[in-house]
Amino acid sequence: MKHQYFFKLLIIQYLSVVCLCASEDNFDFFYFVQQWPGSYCDTKQSCCYPKTGKPAADFGIHGLWPNYKDGSYPSNCDPDSVFDKSQISDLMSKLQKSWPTLACPSNEGFKFWSHEWIKHGTCSESVFDQHEYFEAGLKLKDKLNLLQILNNAGIKPDDKFYKLESIRDAIKEATGFTPGIHCNVDSSHNNQLLEIYTCVDTSGTEFIECPLLPKGRCASSVQFPKF
Template identity: 25%
Template sequence: MRKFFTLMAALVLTLGMVGISDARQPKQRDSVAGTFDYYLLTLSWSPTFCLMHPENEQCTGKGYGFVLHGLWPQYAKGGWPESCPPLTQLNAQERAKGLTLFPTAKLMNHEWSKHGTCSGLGAMGYLDAADKALARVQIPEALQPSTTVRYFEASQIAQQFRQSNPGVAENGIAILCSGPELSEVRVCLTKDLEFGACGKGVKNQCRAGQIRIPPIR
């Protein structure tokens, strides 16, 4: 009988600890296509990417400056949906459209699967939105592809984008670095692809002082 009560006590304690553990786990929001607050247009500075991935096909002397990394649905309170069902593959027409926007097929397929499926627009609708978003944001003259190294502070890069894109708010753009070098520029857009405010967690990620802008390959 003593063994029985001992086992029962251990079982109750174990279940209680599981309940406590489960209660401490943050609840994950289900990813539902079309359920998000705004877009994050992410432009990658290709020369920096190619310093770390020289074998990538976008790094074979094509002279890219900024390239489309992705158009990402975001939540205003932070985080984002991803890989929203139903997951579908791009058809031939959609792939052809995507390759006019993304530097590689691998990146295109990844971005559609992880982020595009959550737009609620379908594949061609998402690619059209990415096309319009790219056209919406003008690259500053000082940040066009160049064969020479340049140096700017992150605040200067953001200011150049604001000057080239009237309407970009103070909290509507973020500059990211990889070590001492420019990595990405992220611009926040409404679901109608107008300039808008960034949500929680979207912020500059560069060191203080000047950062290096590598030349094109």
């Protein structure tokens, strides 16, 4: 009897470990984050244009990040995964246009994309391989033209200040979903529109209402700087 009890106990412990590991591979939704380059370049770390030249004056992809509904998120989920730029060679021109790096020193973008894949993309390997992950981000960018949405609402990157509520309402009216907004503060202490968060289902294809909006520190009016 003691042996049977000990064996059952081992089985229960094994199953609990398996369940825990499986749950760690799951996530509830993606944050799809786009960044305004004019604001990024006004932050303390400044910016450097990629070797391909100055990016277009448009929102660029920051990342596609798996998240949990409680506000936490998985990261670096596969220590054996290595970024392989040959897997995204056919996406290079689109990545340079829509997912550009502004980090210094000037570079081609591989370090940025490698970071995004290893930290965030590996946590979505149940959905995407490396090529599919970056392709999904590019497709979402094509579906969500933030600059056009804001321009249509009379909100333009002209160094003027706009009500945060107006920015949020314009995006919600166009998409049907409430975005999260992050701001930065430039050297003149102006609040600037930096990043816009939208939420995507676990398939990585459809926009959804955010289960949880990220906490962004923004004033009631923010500057939309030129780039």
